[in-house]
Amino acid sequence: MAVGVEELIERHELMECIQCGVCTGGCPMSIKVKLNPRQIMRFNALFRELEIPPEEQLWGCTTCATCEIRCPKELSPVSFLISLRGILIEQGKIPTTLRDALESVYVHGNPWTRGREKRMEWAEGLNVPHISEVSGERLLYFVGCTPSYDTRGQLVARSMVEILNSVGLSFGVLGKEENCCGNEVYGMGEEGLFEELRESNIELFKKYKVDAIFTTCPHGYNAFKNLYEGLEVSLIQHHSQLLSSLIDQDKLQFKGRVEATVAYHDPCFLGKRNSIFDEPRHVIENIPGVNFVELDRIRTRSLCCEGGGGRMWYEVPGRRLAEIRVEEAVEVGADILAVACPFCLATLDDAAKTAGYEEKLRVMDIAELVAQALRPS
The missing domain is CATH 3.40.50 (Rossmann fold)
Structure with a gap:
């Protein structure tokens, strides 16, 4: 087991961690399940003993990579947590x-x-x-x-x-x-x-x-x-x-309008992990009739919907982040919360219902908005 720990320490450069706590402070799940990447990394590196956090902490991670993009040492706490998951899978210890x-x-x-x-x-x-x-x-x-x-x-x-x-x-x-x-x-x-x-x-x-x-x-x-x-x-x-x-090439011939105030939710795996922020907004802003508004937390600060990292098949007790997200959309006056991810669509659409905003807020993919505008009003 000690050899495995040494390999993990070297692979994920755990000794380079300066214990600044940015990873834990920025983690969207840290409050909900007390997930503390800083502490987990430090314990394994310092004591050379395999320390695996409690189930709901380890599997509660959405792999959104907020910790990775904010780390001043350019480490990847999320990759380390994924490696810990792999160890448990090899041992047959999985929800x-x-x-x-x-x-x-x-x-x-x-x-x-x-x-x-x-x-x-x-x-x-x-x-x-x-x-x-x-x-x-x-x-x-x-x-x-x-x-x-x-x-x-x-x-x-x-x-x-x-x-x-x-x-x-x-x-x-x-x-x-x-x-x-x-x-x-x-x-x-x-x-x-x-x-x-x-x-x-x-x-x-x-x-x-x-x-x-x-x-x-x-x-x-x-x-x-x-x-x-x-x-x-x-x-x-x-x-x-x-x-x-297609919009830049003037190939989309809009025949209708979408008369609505639309906000956009940045999916973690599109934005934080792949830096695609402008294209979805460009699409929305070019749809006739749309009044585009921004949420408070956008781009790299976007709030995770809890859909990634296997979380579509693993429920963590407590208030869902997706419910907080739809509340933010309502607060800025959005009629439609636009998404560009099937996981975000599922979690946010369900959250709009459970939070009581089903009559106030629709959750739609940007493709649905474009298709609607292509049809005559």
Whole structure:
């Protein structure tokens, strides 16, 4: 065990930590579950003993990376916590709901315990082509697990198809062959399963000679952009980037208006982890009729919705951060809280209901707003 600790100390440079406490002070979960990355790192480095925090602290981490982007020594406390999770997984010590999600990924290719044969139900009636049927440059729409199976997220995927068809952009999907991107598998510390997913997905992309990829999920975008060593495609885009470029090229012909005050929530895996802040705002600001307003906490200060790092399958007691977020949207007078992530969509949409704001605030993906404006009012 001591050797394992030494490896962790070296890999994560724990001796470089100056104990400033910025990681703990900025952690959105520190108040809710008393998660203290500074203390955990210090104990392991100082005493050379493996110290793993209580379950709800370790698995309560959303892997939002606030600690990482604020660390003055450029360390990654979140990566250290993920390594601790990996140790517990190897020992079989994992919450039941997370175990079930990982097993579902292994068996069905998604964490939602849904059969692979149902992966294309979101596209019923749309006649979406398989990537093998696309001629010329092959643009792959990697739909992702949540937009494929979650009924609310499916509306976003359908909106993207409507938008792309309206501009005549050729694209295809993998259909029932699509697997989980593995981003949350990685965040939960299951390194072996993640590597299997990465290898199989890269082989699938090669098989169909995929030239470019876009996804409506920042978690998939993050995986392809930052975790997929060996992925050879010319372009990887989040749908906010694709929509922004279509606006710049004057390809979106808006026929309707969205008469509403709209605020935007920065998803952690889009903003904090990948510095994509301007494109979603550019899209929203160009939708006819929209009055765009900013929340108090935006960009790198955005409040996490608690959807990342496996938290979609692990509940932490206490008031949800998503409820605080929808309150912030109501306070600035927003009619619509726009998002660009299926996890944020699910958590914030549910929070609007549980917090009693269902009649005051709608939660919508930016693709849904664009699709609405493309239709005649």
